Amino acid sequence: MAVxxxxxxxxxAAVAAPAIMVxxxxxxRFATPExxxxxxxxxxxxxxxxxxxxxxxxxxxCGKSTLFNVIGxxxxxxxxxxxxxxxxxxGPHHSIGMVFQEESTFPWRNVVDNVAFPLEIxxxxxxERIDRARHFVSMVGLDGFERRYPxxxxxxxxxxxxxARTLASEPKILLMDEPFAALDEQTRLLLGDKVLQIQxxxxxxxxxxxxxxxxxVQLSDRILVMTYRPGRVxxxxxxxxxxxxxxxxxxxxxxxxxVAQIWSDLREEATRGMSDEQxxxxxxxxxx
Amino acid sequence: xxxxxxxxxxxxxxxxxxxxxxxxLVAIEILIRLGLINRFIIPxxxxxxxxxxxxxxxxxxxxxxxxxxxxxxxxxxxxxxxxIILGVAMxxxxxxxxxxxxxxxxxxxxxxxxxxPLFLVLFGRSSLxxxxxxxxxxxxxxxxxxxxxLSATRRVLLxxxxxxxxxxxxxxxxxxxxxxxxxxxxxIRLGLIFALINVVGVEFxxxxxxxxxxxxxxxxRYDLPGVYASICFVILVSVVFFVATExxxxxxxxxx
Numbered sequence: 294m295a296v297x298x299x300x301x302x303x304x305x306a307a308v309a310a311p312a313i314m315v316x317x318x319x320x321x322r323f324a325t326p327e328x329x330x331x332x333x334x335x336x337x338x339x340x341x342x343x344x345x346x347x348x349x350x351x352x353x354x355c356g357k358s359t360l361f362n363v364i365g366x367x368x369x370x371x372x373x374x375x376x377x378x379x380x381x382x383x384g385p386h387h388s389i390g391m392v393f394q395e396e397s398t399f400p401w402r403n404v405v406d407n408v409a410f411p412l413e414i415x416x417x418x419x420x421e422r423i424d425r426a427r428h429f430v431s432m433v434g435l436d437g438f439e440r441r442y443p444x445x446x447x448x449x450x451x452x453x454x455x456x457a458r459t460l461a462s463e464p465k466i467l468l469m470d471e472p473f474a475a476l477d478e479q480t481r482l483l484l485g486d487k488v489l490q491i492q493x494x495x496x497x498x499x500x501x502x503x504x505x506x507x508x509x510v511q512l513s514d515r516i517l518v519m520t521y522r523p524g525r526v527x528x529x530x531x532x533x534x535x536x537x538x539x540x541x542x543x544x545x546x547x548x549x550x551x552v553a554q555i556w557s558d559l560r561e562e563a564t565r566g567m568s569d570e571q572x573x574x575x576x577x578x579x580x581x
Numbered sequence: 582x583x584x585x586x587x588x589x590x591x592x593x594x595x596x597x598x599x600x601x602x603x604x605x606l607v608a609i610e611i612l613i614r615l616g617l618i619n620r621f622i623i624p625x626x627x628x629x630x631x632x633x634x635x636x637x638x639x640x641x642x643x644x645x646x647x648x649x650x651x652x653x654x655x656x657x658x659x660x661x662x663x664x665i666i667l668g669v670a671m672x673x674x675x676x677x678x679x680x681x682x683x684x685x686x687x688x689x690x691x692x693x694x695x696x697x698p699l700f701l702v703l704f705g706r707s708s709l710x711x712x713x714x715x716x717x718x719x720x721x722x723x724x725x726x727x728x729x730x731l732s733a734t735r736r737v738l739l740x741x742x743x744x745x746x747x748x749x750x751x752x753x754x755x756x757x758x759x760x761x762x763x764x765x766x767x768x769i770r771l772g773l774i775f776a777l778i779n780v781v782g783v784e785f786x787x788x789x790x791x792x793x794x795x796x797x798x799x800x801x802r803y804d805l806p807g808v809y810a811s812i813c814f815v816i817l818v819s820v821v822f823f824v825a826t827e828x829x830x831x832x833x834x835x836x837x
Binding site: 365366367384385387389390391393395396397399400401410411414459462 | 735737738740741743744745746747751755756759760762834
């Protein structure tokens with residue numbers, strides 16, 4: 294199977310349907326505490342199509358988290374435009390549900406109350422919100438844990454609670470920032486299966502920020518590879534692997550080719566990033 | 582595990598605690614009877630236990646207990662309400678915090694009880710003097726722990742709130758406050774300790790009110806078993822308030 298890449302914004306599948314999200318010429322710069330001007334993002338443009346799973350991958354320092362915060366509406370002061378359904382983002386948007394990298398469940402709420410949180414904020418009655426929350430708890434495979442508190446759950450289970458909580462708000466776009474970064478590889482692969490299952494069930498448009506190539510190839514329809522600082526779009530790779538998928542696909546030959554292709558793009562950037570970090574550490578006298 | 586073993590395991594901490602207390606009292610009793618501890622400084626525990634009936638019957642103990650408890654409750658409510666309000670204000674207004682936090686910390690260490698003559702002039706020889714002194718003594722830990730609890734709220738939790746488009750009021754009631762609650766309750770418990778010490782201390786000093794006044798009177802009569810029996814009632818007030826704060830914390834957590 295040939296590895297398909299494209300420099301165009303639109304994936305072939307999306308030509309018929311209008312993009313649900315457009316990121317247009319996004320740029321972000323900030324000043325470091327030392328007074329240096331750092332360009333975190335520069336001319337980042339891409340579209341996200343309805344029902345698509347798009348991953349954004351890049352080396353450390355490429356501005357992935359900045360991009361996550363800008364798209365999520367948590368960070369302002371950027372150049373360019375982000376639109377969702379034609380509406381320009383100027384703050385957190387009801388169509389975007391965010392899943393954070395850090396553990397973000399509310400420790401004082403049990404599982405079902407955590408998941409019911411956005412429904413409570415939306416003013417949904419108690420009985421209905423508990424019923425709906427139970428549905429999403431079940432969807433992420435946590436039946437039987439409804440009354441448990443986060444401190445009684447494993448890291449992977451807590452991330453599933455966070456995901457269920459975000460899904461309960463029924464966002465048009467699920468935006469995730471390395472949600473499984475703190476988990477071991479086996480748990481990560483199995484949770485990837487769960488994400489694929491949910492995405493297929495809900496036809497959920499998903500945007501995943503990650504640095505894990507295996508995870509990106511396992512889950513995505515397209516992968517956007519970013520350059521090291523300033524973060525730019527280096528390449529968009531179409532992942533032409535059959536769906537429905539599961540973690541078993543990691544052993545296929547085509548999967549390996551995609552991983553190799555993306556790693557060759559990423560290696561160059563990661564090497565550049567590492568050299569840059571080392572030279573800055575030498576300059577400042579602090580460890581890299 | 583059998584039901585009997587489970588019950589034993591469940592009540593083991595309480596049993597060990599009670600056993601230690603009994604052991605200590607028996608040890609003191611023996612040491613006093615052997616003449617190794619002066620019985621004119623520390624009375625026999627058996628005499629203290631025997632004096633309970635007398636103190637209850639002759640010294641109007643329940644009225645005094647409730648008066649001390651009421652003064653503690655009043656100062657506890659005041660220090661909780663004002664401590665949390667001031668802590669929230671100082672957390673929300675960085676300039677106010679930078680200007681005052683050191684003063685509040687210094688105030689926490691000040692022996693405020695020495696200012697009781699000033700409070701007597703301001704509020705008279707009344708419960709109000711006792712309540713105000715106890716309130717002000719217990720206020721700093723509540724303020725400082727409220728600031729600490731709110732500041733320690735993890736940024737990601739606030740970002741979750743922002744992503745769900747919470748209003749500032751929702752952000753406070755649904756995320757900031759519940760997250761800070763355990764630390765705030767540490768401050769309230771510390772504040773209540775300071776308040777109780779000051780309530781009993783000022784009652785003793787100005788010879789007014791509840792258990793502090795009783796301890797003063799019994800000490801002047803050199804009724805040492807009665808003094809220690811009264812101190813047990815002071816401990817009872819403390820236990821009542823600690824149980825109440827624990828319940829309140831649990832209830833607030835479940836309501837958040």
